[in-house]
Amino acid sequence: MSSSGAKPVVIEITERQMLGNLKETRAMLQPLLDFGFELAVDDFGSGYSSFLYLLDLPVKYLKIEMELVQRASADPKARAMVESIQAMSRKLGIRTIAEGIETPGTRDLMRDIGVDWGQGYLWGRPELE
Known part of the structure; x- marks a missing residue:
């Protein structure tokens, strides 16, 4: 993928899913990572946090x-x-992504803290086609 010049596809996996069996998770993800996909951990800080997997998996983004x-x-x-x-x-x-930003005040606070990106209803709600 990297040789094509296209932006990498990011695989999003929840923290809970990652903690089940780290060895199995890595074996499942490795072919995709080798192909150029990137890994994002969703819901970081939701109660299942273990920093050890950050040492063993090439995590690019924490949500x-x-x-x-x-x-x-x-x-x-x-x-x-x-x-x-x-x-x-x-x-x-x-890199970090703040989830659930709904107000300019929250957006500004996350920016002041140094969070890289924001996601939430402030920019748009899901729509049905």
Whole structure:
């Protein structure tokens, strides 16, 4: 894929799915990763967090759990958690995505913290065709 000049396809897997059997997960994903796909961990911080898989899998993106993102404006503990996830991700070379951004205030806070991208209803809701 990388030789074609196309942007890589990102495989999104939840934190819970990754923690079941790390060896099996890696074996399942490896052919796709070898082909140039990239890996995103969804719902990071949702209660299943284990940092060890970040050492063993080539994770490119962490999608920060929506509840943490939404609570960060009013809850100093939630904000500290988002800041910690961001700082750790930066040191590991992993990009971050804040899920569930619905207000300009939350968008601005995530930007101030240094989160790389945002996702949520602020930019658009799902639509039926």
